[in-house]
Amino acid sequence: MLFTKRLKEFRKAAHLTQQELGSKVFVSKSSISSYENGTKQPKLETLVLLADVFHTSIDQLLGKDLYMIAENDQKYGISLAKEELVLIQKIRNRPLLYQLLVDKMDPTLDEIERKIR
16 A cells, blocks of 8 residues: 555645646546555556656655665665564564564464464
């Protein structure tokens, strides 16, 4: 659902109506509305056009941001949504849960998944 939220944010920041944005990416106003409501997903070509209109990357449009990570004198980038970063920070603030996930990640995630169902 990050895309729906981001699309609307980008559109409003650009002061565009759904009709105006649709015209720029060759889709109808109802298609833009459907993208923003999450009832329809745009085709790849439309995503590319949307990113161009907003002068951003498809990753950012989809809710992913690039974060630089340094480890053992090596730097690399990772794409995370802000919500994913917040989740990681919240888990880190719970030392017992964090350590359990680090030490026994797969069995712990399997157990969490079983409890959710």
